[in-house]
Amino acid sequence: MKKMLSGIKPTGRVTLGNYIGAIKPFVSYQDEYDMYIFIANLHSMTVYIEPKELRKNTKDLIALYIAAGLDPNKVTLFLQSDILEHAQLGWYLGCMVGMGDLARMTQYKDKLAKNESIGAGIFNYPSLMSADILMYDPDFVPVGEDQKQHVELARDVAEKFNRRYSDTFTIPQPLTAKVGGRIMDLQDPTKKMSKSDEAGKGCIYILDDIAVSKKKIMSAVTDSDGIIAFDRTNKPGISNLLEIYSILTDRTIQDIVNQYLGVGYGVFKKDLAEILGQELTTIQERYQEIIKGSYLDDVLLQGATVARNIARKKLAKVERKIGITIKK
Ligand code: TYM
Numbered sequence: 001m002k003k004m005l006s007g008i009k010p011t012g013r014v015t016l017g018n019y020i021g022a023i024k025p026f027v028s029y030q031d032e033y034d035m036y037i038f039i040a041n042l043h044s045m046t047v048y049i050e051p052k053e054l055r056k057n058t059k060d061l062i063a064l065y066i067a068a069g070l071d072p073n074k075v076t077l078f079l080q081s082d083i084l085e086h087a088q089l090g091w092y093l094g095c096m097v098g099m100g101d102l103a104r105m106t107q108y109k110d111k112l113a114k115n116e117s118i119g120a121g122i123f124n125y126p127s128l129m130s131a132d133i134l135m136y137d138p139d140f141v142p143v144g145e146d147q148k149q150h151v152e153l154a155r156d157v158a159e160k161f162n163r164r165y166s167d168t169f170t171i172p173q174p175l176t177a178k179v180g181g182r183i184m185d186l187q188d189p190t191k192k193m194s195k196s197d198e199a200g201k202g203c204i205y206i207l208d209d210i211a212v213s214k215k216k217i218m219s220a221v222t223d224s225d226g227i228i229a230f231d232r233t234n235k236p237g238i239s240n241l242l243e244i245y246s247i248l249t250d251r252t253i254q255d256i257v258n259q260y261l262g263v264g265y266g267v268f269k270k271d272l273a274e275i276l277g278q279e280l281t282t283i284q285e286r287y288q289e290i291i292k293g294s295y296l297d298d299v300l301l302q303g304a305t306v307a308r309n310i311a312r313k314k315l316a317k318v319e320r321k322i323g324i325t326i327k328k
């Protein structure tokens with residue numbers, strides 16, 4: 001069985017972008033792959049979050065993974081900070097990654113351009129992300145488009161390490177869906193839907209009030225020609241909604257376009273709002289059941305036991321190869 005690994009950081013409330021670009025694909029892959037899905041909470045330290053909020057985001061994220069359909073008996077679900085080996089391997093790999101390579105990462109450049117004061121973690125985190133990935137030797141890493149560059153960096157690090165110290169890491173492949181890999185902001189469809197969007201008007205949150213989310217679909221920015229067609233460049237708003245529709249219904253964009261020939265945006269949006277509302281209702285109901293009691297603690301304990309076992313062995317192997325331990 002081929003291996004797959006991915007993670008989401010609990011820096012904010014889970015968005016429809018996370019759901020469509022990451023969680024839904026994870027669920028669809030779980031029967032075919034040996035899967036490792038984690039909560040990238042070490043990565044969440046790259047921005048300041050109130051401790052109380054971080055704890056809530058973390059718990060919600062694990063609950064949402066399960067509410068969305070991930071089965072903890074099929075998938076190894078774990079919390080990154082439970083596996084101390086990530087930070088240690090991250091250090092070794094960080095020592096091998098070029099400053100230039102880190103400096104050309106789009107996410108880092110975007111943050112830098114905003115001119116806010118930023119911590120060194122934002123610069124360094126792709127080396128930790130390389131460790132997250134390479135630790136488990138996955139063949140595939142399903143991510144949204146914005147994370148592809150970081151997976152490619154992990155590939156380069158793995159190749160460099162294997163060349164220098166002999167074959168150690170599987171070279172991972174990023175897996176990005178052609179549809180849904182980059183869900184855009186509903187108010188500004190030229191920018192990515194993001195949990196860091198403070199006003200949140202263009203962003204749908206999975207656990208938000210469903211009526212609010214439906215309204216956000218109804219008031220999504222489109223264009224004035226009124227034709228439902230897919231054209232990311234010239235009609236980014238309606239194309240984004242078509243992608244959302246396509247993923248939520250598992251239908252092709254062409255099929256949906258054919259259905260709405262000659263129909264106005266209002267009708268299309270209303271249908272999409274309904275479809276989204278139903279999906280969110282199902283998830284939220286399951287979430288309410290899961291969040292109670294100690295079930296999530298048990299899931300994380302079970303996941304950590306499996307992940308730790310792999311991580312310990314891998315780190316020991318790496319440490320033997322690089323010569324940091326005196327045992328050969
Ligand atoms: P994060 O937490 O920003 O995003 C989690 C996943 O959601 C995808 N995503 C989107 N997909 C489509 N449209 C959007 N608007 C959208 N917004 C987010 C992201 O591409 C990602 O797949 N560094 C990573 C977390 C991480 C990780 C890893 C991922 C840490 N270590 C190892 C994979 C493997 C991050 O910040 O993702």
